[in-house]
Amino acid sequence: MQPLTSDKADPPVDTSSETSKLRTSQQRVSRRRFLKSMIGSIVAAPFLMGAYSRWVEPKWIRSRELTIATQRLPQAFQGMRIAHLSDLHFGDHTSEQEVDSLISRVMKARPDMICFTGDLVEDHKVSGKAIIPYLKKLRAPFGQYAVLGNHDYRRGTDLATEVLTEAGIDVLTNKARILSHIGSSMAIAGIDDALDGTPEMGNALASVPDEMWTLLLAHEPDWADYTVSSHVDMQLSGHSHGGQIRAPFYGPIFLPEMGKRYPDGVYTLPREHDHPLMVHTSRGLGTTLLPLRLFCPPEWTMITLQSEM
Structure with missing residues (x-):
């Protein structure tokens, strides 16, 4: 029997x-x-x-390389390399091991001169003497120099001065040194902290001839508004931390007193009928108030001097 079939296809x-x-x-x-x-x-x-901002960026210390052209620089000092350090704030948030590592990096770069522009220790009751063995490693052919900052005063200037001096670092409090090389001379001067000390430009520059190229160490960068009235050629400063916390497209959220006008980097302050004043402000190495940094990593800077014709 044939199976039943149908010619109709199944519906799709x-x-x-x-x-x-x-x-x-x-x-x-x-x-x-x-x-x-x-x-x-x-x-x-x-x-x-x-x-x-708490655990990464504050520990990310960068090395910044800068070449700064300046008028009146003697040919004998052309190409001088100055390591500029500032605002270590040794204390709760900066360890001895971190200080040792930093100094090793600085010395590996072989600077001709080392300048520290204040705030060696934080306000807290820490013993800055613990870092003397590491600071003793800071040595350069033309010397190592420092000035005090406002936090050094709040912690006690005797401590910072004693630590720096015992480490072989010349503390320039309202005084200067004359450096000679191949028949030419330059001066390095320093002033006391502008906020908590007694800065005296007259005393700092008393031994320096007006025609001599001069470098000034001043903790607060806005002191440059006074420096510009002198014959100083370049000022190195710290204090501002670059703002420490910066917002994209805005910049520093907060800047301290006397750290608002020249907070970060290189500035040229013109003088009428005379050479301009060059200012370099370091973002510094440590933190204060809050142990935070955001879009503003800590730094130390190697500055190479060039003659500007």
Whole structure:
């Protein structure tokens, strides 16, 4: 017996609606995942940024290389390399091991002169004497010099001065030194802290002829508004920490007193009928108030001097 057959084909199955439902479901899942990821990122961002600004960037000490052209520089000092360090704030948030590592990096670069522009220790009751063995490693052919900062005063100037002096670093408090080389001379001078000390430019420059190229160490960078009235050629400063916390497209959120006008980097202050004053402000090595840095890593700077014709 022949099986029953039919000439009619099975009706086609319409899968378009099922596919559409599947795609819609997948899109909903994808959107849901995306929204969850976005919300998670938004929630986590402040914590990640806080951790970065506390534990990563403050320890990320960079070496900045600068060449600064200056008028009147004697040919004998052309190409002099000056290591500029500032604002170590040794204390709760800067360890002896970190100080030792930093100094090793500085000495490996073989500077001709080393300048430290204040705030060796933090305000807290720490013994700055613990870092004397490391500071003793700071040696350069033309010497190593320092001035005091406002935190050195708040901690006690005797401590900072004693630590620096015992480490073989010349503390220039309202005084100067004359350096001679191949028949030429230059001066390096320093003033007392402008906020808590007694800065006296007259005493600092009393032994320096007006025609001599002169470098001034001054903790607060805005002291440059006074320096520009003297015959000083270059000023090195710290104090501002570059703001310590900076916002993109805005800059420093907060700057301290006498650290607002020249907070970070190199500035040229013109003089009428005379050579300009060059100012370099370091972001410094440590932190104060809050142990945070954001978009403003700590630094030490190697400055190469060039003659500007």
